[in-house]
Amino acid sequence: MAIEDLNRIVCESLTKEYASRRQTTKVLSGINLTIEGNEMVLIKGRSGSGKTTLLHLMGGLIRPTSGKVKIGRFTVSELPNHELCTLLSDNIGFIFQNFNLMPTYSIYENIEIALAPKGYDNRETKKIIEPLLEEFGLTEKSSTLPSELSIGQQQKVAVVRTIAKKPSVIFADEPTGSVDPETADEIIQYLKKLRKENRSTIVIATHGSFPEEQADRTILLENGSVRV
C-alpha cells in the first residue's frame, strides 16, 4: 500500500449529535469527504459550523453518532480503545485551538509526555526535543511553565509537541489563530516541511486566519454540512 493510501482520510455519512435531556443538537450532518494522503486541506467555516467536531471525529477523539471515519486501513470510528491509543500515539497528531498544555508541567515535560507512549528513553527523547525547541526559539524556556509564556509561544509549544512524534496525519485547529504573522509563517513553513519530509496528511480547521493559498484545497463547512 502506498504511503498516500495509508494516510488517506475518508468520511462516510458522518453525523454527530449531542443529546441533552431537553434537546438534541445536530453538529454535523452526513459529511462525505475524502482527503488524500500527503494532502494539505483547509476546513473553513464560521464559529460553530462544526470544524473542531469534524477534526475530533476524524482523529478518533470522539465517536460519531452515525457514519464512519477511515484513516488508511483503520476504521477509526470503530476501533477499540487500545488500538486507538496506539494510532494516536504513533500516527495522529493534534494541535488544539486552546493548546491543551499541561499547566503544571514545564515546556520540556509537555513535549516529553507526547513521546512517553512510544517508550523512548531519556537520551532519545532529549535528542528529539532539543533541536525542535531550538528551531522554534524555545530552548531558554524549556524549564518554564506554560503560564509564563506568551500566547504565541504557547502555540509554538503545542505545535512542537505534535510534530515531535512525526505523525503521519496532523489535525490542526486554528494553528495560527493566536500568533503574530511571523510566528504564523514559521508554523506554516514547518507544517509544510513536515508534510514534505514525512509525507504527512495535514487537515487544518480555520475561520480564516490560515492563508488559503498554502493549502491544496479548501473545504467549506456550513451549519454542519460540507458546502459544495
Next chain:
Amino acid sequence: MKYIAKELRRHLYRTLGGISGYTLASFFVLIILSISGSNKSGSTGILQNTGTHLVVYIPTDKSSCKSDLVKGAVIAEGMNTLMLDIDLLYTIEKIAGVKDAAPYLRYEMYHDDYEKYISIGGIDTTSLATFTSVCAPSNIVDGRFLSRLDNEILAEEAFTKAHGLTVGDTLKIFNGRKVLTGIVNSGIKPAKADFYATIGNVRYLLQENLQCQAPGFDMNIVLVEVEDPRVQDHVIGEIRSLMHNFSVSTFMCYEPAYKVMNMINKTSSGLSLMIFIFLVLFSAKTQLTAIFERYREIGILKSLGWSDSRISMQIISISVIQATIGLVIGFILGVVVINLLNNQNLMLFDYIEFRFKYSFIPIVFLLSVTGALIASMFPIYRIFRTKAGDIFNRYM
C-alpha cells in the same frame, strides 16, 4: 513511576491534602480499633469464664460405696452416684471445647459428733476445673492450701464457724486424724463439700479407714471446664452422647454469657465494617475530587495516545502512595496519642483503656489500600468510558 512522582510533586497541595486525609482516617481508625479491641477483650474476657463449669456423674438409687463401719455414700448434688473409671476422664479431656477436666471423689457420711451428715471432697490440687467447680488456693481465708502431706485437710469457713474449728486443730473424722491446715470460702460452687483433701488421701481414706466396698476408687464425679460459653452446649451434647445415663450439671448463666459475647462480637464486627465503609467513602471522595480536578489533563493525555490502563495505573499508584504515606503518619500519630492518653491519666479518658496491637498495622493497611483501590474504580471506569474529545467538550 517518573510521571507518578512528577504528578505528586507538581500538585503538592493536592498531594498533601490527600495524605492528610488518609492520615486523619488511619489515626481515627487506630483509635477506634484500640478502644473497641480493649473493650471487646475486656468484656469477653470477663464473660469467657462465666458459667463454663460442668459436673458429670451417674446418679443411682443405691449407694455404690458402702461401709460396714459408717453410714455413708458417694454423693453428687444430693444424689447417690456410681463410681467412675479414670479412663472416662481421659475421654472427656479429648472432646473439642474442653479446656480442662479433673477427677473428684465426694463422700458423705453421718458423723455422731456433729450429729449430721458431713462431706469430704477429694480434689486434684493443680487442676483448673477443680479451682472453678470446687475450691481454689485463692479461696483460702485462713491457713494455707493443701500440700502433699497425707494428714492435711481443708474446711469450709461456714462449717468451721458453726463448729468452732480453727487452723491447726486436729480433727477426728472419717475414722482417722486430720490436721486442719486451711479454711476456705469457696463461694457458690457446684461441687463444694464441708472438707477437702487430696484425691489420693480421700481414696485411701475410703478404702482403708472406712473399708468401703466399691468396684473402684478413682472418682464419682468428673469436673469439666469449657473453653467458652459459646461451645458449652456442644460439649454437654458430646458428654451425653458418651453414655445415656450421664447427668451433666452446670450453671445456666453460661447461656446469657454467650449471648452477650455474641452481641459484643457482632458489635465489634459492625464497628469494623462501618470503619471500612467510612474509609472507602473517604478515599472515593478524595479520588473523585482529584480526578475531577485532573479531568482536563487526563483528556490531554488520552489525546496524546496514553492508554486508559496507563492513566488508570497512574491514578491507582498515586492513591496507594498517598494512602501509604498517610497511613504511616497516622499510625505514628495514633501510637503517640494512645501512649499519652494511657500514661497521662487524663480525666476524660481515665475509664477508657486504649490498647494498641501490632496486628492493627496490617488490618488498617489492608483496609486503607483496599479502600483506595475500591475508591479508584469509579474514576477509572469513567476514564475508560469517556473519550478525550468528550472530556474537552465538558471540562474546557
